[in-house]
Amino acid sequence: MKLFLAEDDAVLADALLTRLSQLGFEVCHRSDGLAAQQVLLGEHFDAVILDIGLPGQDGLKVLRNVRVHQPALPILLLTALDSMEDRVAGLDAGADDYLVKPF
Numbered sequence: 001m002k003l004f005l006a007e008d009d010a011v012l013a014d015a016l017l018t019r020l021s022q023l024g025f026e027v028c029h030r031s032d033g034l035a036a037q038q039v040l041l042g043e044h045f046d047a048v049i050l051d052i053g054l055p056g057q058d059g060l061k062v063l064r065n066v067r068v069h070q071p072a073l074p075i076l077l078l079t080a081l082d083s084m085e086d087r088v089a090g091l092d093a094g095a096d097d098y099l100v101k102p103f
Helices: 011-021 033-042 059-069 083-092
Strands: 001-007 026-030 047-050 075-079 097-100
Touching: 001 011, 001 033, 011 026, 033 047, 033 059, 033 083, 047 059, 059 083, 075 083, 083 097
Parallel strands: 001 026, 001 047, 047 075, 075 097
Antiparallel strands: none
């Protein structure tokens, strides 16, 4: 299974990449929203883990742009934003689920 991870926290990204690889997943990682969007629109992935607070372009914009082209792609938002409004905004933008850091 090929996963895409968009996360700008280097420590968390490294931990996720290590563990997901140990579990047998192929993982592509970008730490910038614009770079993430470019890769997501150009390659096939089975699922996405997407941070909202990315440099370059925030994860909600990336999510909306990817949803136009890949409406069935499973996308999990992984973010420190924990208010009810943030959760609703993420799900309304097209996320399949929303997980608050730290987890």
